[in-house]
Amino acid sequence: MLPLSAMNTLADEGDPDLSINEITFSDDSPTGGDTITITAEIANDGGSSGLISVTTNVSFYWDGNYIGEESITVPGSNTADAEMDWKAVGGSHTITVIVDEDEQIRESNEENNEENEDIDVAYPPILLLDDDNSSNNGGTRTETDGYYTNALDNMSTSIGYDVIRVDSGQNAPDYDTLSEYSLIIWVCGSDYQSGDTDITFTDEDKLNVADYLDGGGSLWAIGHDIMYDFNNADGDRYEGDFEYDYFGVSYIDHDRQSPAVAYGVDDDPISDGISYDTSPIMTDFGDDLNPRDGFEKVLSSNGDYNISTIRTEEDYKLVFMAIDFSSFSESSDRDEFMELVVEYLVEQLENDVALSRFNTPKDGYTVEPDATNTVNITVRNRGTEDQDSVQVSIDIRCLNNTYRHTDSET
Template sequence: MNVVAVGEPDLWINEISFSDDSPTGGDTVTITAEVANDGGDSGVVSVTTNVTFYWDNNYIGTDMITIQGDSTSDAEMDWEAVGGTHTIKVIVDEENAIEESDEDNNEEEEDINVNYPPILFVDDDDSENNGGFSLETDPYYTNALENISIGYDTIRVGSSEDGPDIDTLSEYTMIIWACGSDYASGDTDVTFTDNDKTNVADYLNDGGSMWVIGHDILYDFDYVDGERYEGDFEYDYFGISYVDHDRQTPPVTYGVDGDPISDGIAYDTDALSSDFADDINPRDGFEKVLSSNGDYNISTIRTEEDYKLVFMAFDFSSITDTEDRDEFMENIVEYLAVQLENDVSLSRFNTPKNKETVEPGVENIVNLTVRNRGTANQTSVEVSIDIRCLNNTYRFSEEETVSINAGEGAFVEFEWDTPDDEDYEYEISAEAAISDDEKEDNNFKKVEINTYVTYDVAVSEARVDPMIAEKDTEREMSVIVTNTGDMTMTPDISGKVYDGA
């Protein structure tokens, strides 16, 4: 129950207004709250008080103002807008330091719609501004984004908390998820929570674009050096087939000739703190981006098959020169975030996979994923395959025309009557094309397969039921037969009963 202070002044908020009613995430919006003071019974009591601002219950800041009796005064606060619909709340005299005739009217709210910028920067480095103790790295990213004049939102992940949910991630063309030098230090303080993995997987499966950075992410997933396999998150989504932990950042990191991100790059690097950068190998479908100028100390890889992703196993802040960081940021953004109007890509071979063995003399299916990465719907995407035997004794070609809406993908299947010759090798080339394609270097893929088939069946778990029975009792014999070879088989299975002593 509030005790009313008779004769004391009453404070309330007349209006909340914004310097921009339709900002874009990353814009600075000035929030203005007009605060009124009735001056008490005399109408002349002046009040100096705090006015506190929140967005969706997140603290923005506090302004101190003086309001003359029977008058109004404006409190102002700058807010870096974040994409989405948000509630701005303003509270006058939140601490109840001023005795008022009415303490129940000191709060007001106003909604604001903020347009989503193309990029979301997820600050997940567990530094002081996240409530943690690791080195703060986020300014290196935000400064580079500012320097290349690209719009972005920032979401800071609290120490040990989950990152943005899938609904939030899905609003952005590109995500930069920076873990800095954060590492697991208990059951709850982890670089990528289970919910983070689920949300990132959903975002990428929907064709999202992401740059993930952290030199202890892979260690937290699995601290053992060695191979990673299908079913491991880092294999499935980050493209890691092998990791050698804590190899450190090389003094100079080099790009790859012809790479869309790193062609011609040679950056001096020096870790700001403890250096646990990993050496990684990419799985099929991923390409090397940065290394120590060879096939070792591979620190960064990329893909644009089912989604666009760059994974970096040393921190962006380790690039010592500001101009180098700006250049690399611009290259990453151009690779991951820039959308053309007309752009289709041959994303992957679903079947057969590279180096697989296929059965000769039967109909095999060639299944491809083709994506429309542009902003325009495409009604005439020409998808073709060309199959040739490597000894030049056989060739097969076929073409399909499909329609794919903007931002979507399609499965395209071809039926291939494979020659019945065994021990042959084939190259299958596939291409997706449109007449006005603005990016053609992602239109073509190929795999090599063979017909080195093996015939093999294995018998296991033979049993008779019942095991012990009287003479002339009917008994059932069962056995598990497994085809461990490469061919579909219809083997004859026979059983024998021996008269035992």
């Protein structure tokens, strides 16, 4: 004998059946950062009488990530639209719609309540990578990403950007994803290593950042304890240390705190004339840095002390801050600094085609003699104009000068 609760939930042939007729988008070809409306047409057969009206929730997801839900009423033998706004993210995605996900409605058929629709979203120039391990990452640190989105939204010239949040203790997106963006703003906030898995910049992240910068990408990295994760000792850094090779740090004095006023450097392309009051919103572990050759100081406490921000455009474009962007007290200062850094790091040319990377053969791979080996490379267009008839030439030489191969392809 079934309990009464189970008997009441058993479906009957006369119960209504909810289904999803179609999923459509207000824009079929959006760019990351655009807000589009997803519309799902929900059908209700009305049961055996055709007259049963149903009120239910409709849930929306992108690639398994929750977007939201809407409650709708669908008359019997009729349809109703459920709508949800989604801030699109660059890439190819699957939108999933589920009607009555919690199974609150007794239906004659529970197997037709979910549908998928794919959508391709163009990549915008900027990726805001939220890696501060705050509540919206599943962590406990201070949330800082809103300071960046507000400043990006307030730029005098609108520029598209994606927001991707890194789950607590996890790797950031892989190189293939990072390389789609001209600029990555990597937001680490107050996060630092406090366990085996809670690491701000993972080893995988370092490899991907190195490849991204070597491939021509631009990076603005912010975090006052990134250096602590790399090496918690004060002192010199050397070639072979990630922070020396890519962030340009030759010496670090940990936990000097943010200067009361962050001063710019005369004639610096970013900070000339800057004088910003600071008021950290978190426990302050700001560092004092010395830049290596090829890197320049951007912000300090008005001299060679407490250098908190450095930059380079020698081999790639990078700005590294060892104080937090949120520490600038005035929103107008944050807006100005965002504008200055983005202008420095993002140079959108009409024609900007570059060799991004070798896919095969991999570095260190042994090439067998007397065998055909395919060379596969990625060419990326970072400019604003479409490109065709791009010629790629290759010149392969043995280190002992016994063999040379040249070729080109358009």
